[in-house]
Amino acid sequence: xxxxxxxxxxxxxxxxxxxxxxxxxxxxxxxxxxxxxxxxxxxxxxxxxxxxxxxxxxxxxxxxxxxxxxxxxxxxxxxxxxxxxxxxxxxxxxxxxxxxxxxxxxxxxxxxxxxxxxxxxxxxxxxxxxxxxxxxxxxxxxxxxxxxxxxxxxxxxxxxxxxxxxxxxxxxxxxxxxxxxxxxxxxxxxxxxxxxxxxxxxxxxxxxxxxxxxxxxxxxxxxxxxxxxxxxxxxxxxxxxxxxxxxxxxxxxxxxxxxxxxxxxx
Amino acid sequence: xxxxxxxxxxxxxxxxxxxxxxxxxxxxxxxxxxxxxxxxxxxxxxxxxxxxxxxxxxxxxxxxxxxxxxxxxxxxxxxxxxxxxxxxxxxxxxxxxxxxxxxxxxxxxxxxxxxxxxxxxxxxxxxxxxxxxxxxxxxxxxxxxxxxxxxxxxxxxxxxxxxxxxxxxxxxxxxxxxxxxxxxxxxxxxxxxxxxxxxxxxxxxxxxxxxxxxxxxxxxxxxxxxxxxxxxxxxxxxxxxxxxxxxxxxxxxxxxxx
Numbered sequence: 001x002x003x004x005x006x007x008x009x010x011x012x013x014x015x016x017x018x019x020x021x022x023x024x025x026x027x028x029x030x031x032x033x034x035x036x037x038x039x040x041x042x043x044x045x046x047x048x049x050x051x052x053x054x055x056x057x058x059x060x061x062x063x064x065x066x067x068x069x070x071x072x073x074x075x076x077x078x079x080x081x082x083x084x085x086x087x088x089x090x091x092x093x094x095x096x097x098x099x100x101x102x103x104x105x106x107x108x109x110x111x112x113x114x115x116x117x118x119x120x121x122x123x124x125x126x127x128x129x130x131x132x133x134x135x136x137x138x139x140x141x142x143x144x145x146x147x148x149x150x151x152x153x154x155x156x157x158x159x160x161x162x163x164x165x166x167x168x169x170x171x172x173x174x175x176x177x178x179x180x181x182x183x184x185x186x187x188x189x190x191x192x193x194x195x196x197x198x199x200x201x202x203x204x205x206x207x208x209x210x211x212x213x214x215x216x217x218x219x220x221x222x223x224x225x226x227x228x229x230x231x232x233x234x235x236x237x238x239x240x241x242x243x244x245x246x247x248x249x250x251x252x253x254x255x256x257x258x259x260x261x262x263x264x265x266x
Numbered sequence: 267x268x269x270x271x272x273x274x275x276x277x278x279x280x281x282x283x284x285x286x287x288x289x290x291x292x293x294x295x296x297x298x299x300x301x302x303x304x305x306x307x308x309x310x311x312x313x314x315x316x317x318x319x320x321x322x323x324x325x326x327x328x329x330x331x332x333x334x335x336x337x338x339x340x341x342x343x344x345x346x347x348x349x350x351x352x353x354x355x356x357x358x359x360x361x362x363x364x365x366x367x368x369x370x371x372x373x374x375x376x377x378x379x380x381x382x383x384x385x386x387x388x389x390x391x392x393x394x395x396x397x398x399x400x401x402x403x404x405x406x407x408x409x410x411x412x413x414x415x416x417x418x419x420x421x422x423x424x425x426x427x428x429x430x431x432x433x434x435x436x437x438x439x440x441x442x443x444x445x446x447x448x449x450x451x452x453x454x455x456x457x458x459x460x461x462x463x464x465x466x467x468x469x470x471x472x473x474x475x476x477x478x479x480x481x482x483x484x485x486x487x488x489x490x491x492x493x494x495x496x497x498x499x500x501x502x503x504x505x506x507x508x509x510x511x512x513x514x515x516x517x518x519x520x521x522x523x524x
Contacts, residue, residue: 163354166322167368167419168342177367181358258358260401 046227054228055235063217068236070213071202074130075240078137079198086145086194087187091175093146094153094183111143115197116204123209133205133213140197148190152183188252195244203237268336270300270455271321271423276330277480278316290316291327292480298455300422305458305466307512308476308484309519314459315351317481318425321457322348334423344372347416349429353408355400361387361411362396368419379418386414389448406437413445417452424449426458430465439497442469446495463512468500473512478519485515 008015029047031037037045058064093100118139119132126132160178169177206215214233221229275293282288290313298304306314319325321332323342332339334346347368355364365386369379387396390410400408409429416424430438442465449456460466466473473487489508491499499505 159350159352159354160356162319162324163348163350163356164367164371166324166342166346166348167371168344169371173371177371178356181356184358258399258401 044225044227046231050228051231051235055232058229058232064214064232064236067212067214067217070130070210071206071215072240074133074137074205074213075198075202078134078201079141079194081134081138082141082145082194082198083191086142086190087149090146090149090187091153091179091183094150094156095171095175095179100150107143107146110139111147115140115201119204119208129210130212132209133202133215136205136209137198137201140201141194144193144197145187145190148186148193149183152186153179155186156182184255188248188255191251192245192248195248196241199237199241199244269297270302271296271298271332271334271457273297273332274330276317276320276327276332278313278320278325278327289480291320292482293330294476294482296474296483298423298457300455301453302472303449303456303458303470304472304474305460305470306474306476307460307463307466307516308481309478309516309521310461312476312479312519313481314476315427318348318427318457318459321423322346322425344368344419345422346425347419347421347423348425348427349409349412349416351428351431353400353405353412353432355408355411355415357400360397360399361392361403364400364411365414365418367415372419383414383418386417389417390414390444404437405433406441409433409441413448417448417454421454423455423457426456428459428461431461438465443497445469446493450494463509463516464500467505467508467512468495475512475515476519478521484519487512487515 025048029049032042032045032047055064089103093103115136119136122132122135122139126135156179160182161174164174164178202213203215206213207219210216214236218230218233221227221233273294273296275295276291277289277293278291279287279289294313294317296317306317308314316325320327321334321339323339323346334343356367359367362380362383365383366376366379369382384396387393390413392407392410392414395403395407400411403411409432412429430441433441446469456469458466458469467489470489473489475484475487476482477484487508491504491508
């Protein structure tokens with residue numbers, strides 16, 4: 001008895017966490033058997049078992065792979081482009097007053113505007129399909145990354161800049177040796193936000209501006225009252241979001257080995 | 267003999283945003299011989315650190331110029347290196363990578379800079395800590411890294427900006443003794459800024475006492491104590507006389523409100 005108890009104590013967090021998930025699924029599965037749902041809801045109700053079956057079907061038929069590939073590409077290309085633009089731009093805006101003064105009104109205005117208002121225009125310009133979604137992802141991810149990079153550069157340690165300059169560093173070496181590493185916690189926090197925005201961009205772009213991808217799959221299924229598929233898509237997005245969050249956490253751990261304590265950026 | 271470092275009258279005024287201009291240095295003049303250990307003491311805010319930054323090449327004076335070895339100072343240079351007050355170590359770099367900073371910026375390859383960095387790490391007594399990050403070190407150890415890093419480019423002049431001010435008293439005594447040993451062995455010219463009269467008297471050949479802001483030289487006191495100087499010397503009557511002399515020179519400059 002004591003042995004079980006000590007084992008429980010050791011893994012309490014996991015047992016409680018996973019236990020509650022299992023309990024939740026079980027309760028969900030049993031709901032239609034235990035209570036009479038109102039007619040409107042019962043029509044669009046499904047249970048974990050049916051969702052799992054449907055998801056399995058979609059995986060084996062290759063349907064998931066196809067749409068997942070599209071959504072994944074949009075995500076990777078859009079986020080990649082935003083990183084390529086935001087990092088250098090944030091660095092120079094933080095270092096050079098003139099550039100900052102020039103770009104700041106644009107950044108402020110675009111960042112204050114909900115990215116969705118660009119969607120109609122983007123669809124007109126880039127057509128119905130993957131590229132308009134890529135652009136929405138790009139616009140969504142760009143600003144949190146840009147603003148955080150800029151803030152990081154602005155908050156660079158003055159003493160360290162002087163130290164490195166005193167050893168004869170030029171502006172490029174200064175960026176590489178002090179400014180960039182010093183901004184890293186800010187950039188990672190920005191990346192975390194950017195990933196959230198990028199996934200949101202994939203969903204919204206595919207809901208309204210595409211004919212393929214997991215988001216499109218969900219929108220189409222919902223239009224045809226196929227609730228299982230809607231849930232399957234939802235689970236896919238949930239999965240991606242979780243994986244990406246953990247990936248950033250890993251990256252953060254790797255980049256902050258030199259820190260006395262883990263800085264919680266969330 | 268020509269002094270190794272010399273300046274014409276240096277004047278430097280800061281103009282902070284929305285504040286009145288502050289004249290940090292006014293007609294400050296200095297001459298240093300090669301291999302000499304000179305300290306600057308003065309009241310807080312008298313421009314001691316400002317002057318070090320001018321000499322380091324990070325600040326440009328409004329008037330006057332400085333020469334080192336007959337060459338005008340226009341920016342940072344390899345013949346000068348600074349040991350910073352709050353250590354100024356790059357927290358994301360290991361001890362080794364911090365010490366290698368100067369040679370790395372000069373474009374030296376790892377193969378050529380590593381043995382010398384290791385030698386300096388050994389010299390300051392940090393053997394075995396090469397892979398540690400600054401946050402894993404004590405204050406004294408951090409400043410040892412700071413010292414090794416400054417020595418890594420093999421400068422002629424070591425500028426030290428209250429390097430031991432952040433250390434506890436015992437570590438401080440220890441570091442002073444070790445600094446003297448290293449200075450004796452490597453024959454550097456040292457310009458040492460400090461608040462501590464005792465520190466200045468113990469380490470230096472000459473002590474420059476500065477006036478309150480705007481800072482200029484009030485008096486230069488020669489320390490005629492034999493070297494090598496041991497801890498016992500600090501308890502001798504001669505040493506106390508020197509301390510008293512510096513104190514008497516300095517005390518009128520101190521602002522009682524500080």
